[in-house]
Amino acid sequence: MYEGMIIEKNRVRILFDNVENGLMVTSKDLNEFYIAGSDQKFLFASARIEGKTVVVWNKAVKEPVAVRFGFSNTTIPNLFNNEGMPVNMFRTDQWEVKTDAVVK
DSSP: OEEEEEEETTEEEEEESSOTTOEEESSSSOOSEEEEOTTOOEEEOEEEEETTEEEEEOTTOSSOOEEEESOSTTOOOOEEETTSOBOOOEESOOOOOOTTOEEO
16 A cells, blocks of 8 residues: 655655565566656656665656556556555545646
């Protein structure tokens, strides 16, 4: 479960609850992460597992303020805890959901 986030310059570190034994990905790269700056335009994000956290970024977002995970109707996320339980979809923002908010 999503617990919180820490903004680290141009990256966001996502904190989770119930990942005592760490996180795992079921394919080569993490998917379904999106990141936005204050303009509220979400871009597909790169992400990597670091211990019990996930670091998220996109070079085009210099000052990130929000992250979403698994935020689409056709999503099949590949992030799990090491016990095999999927990480729930989440969003760090409370912005109104816009159909044009994701820029591909």
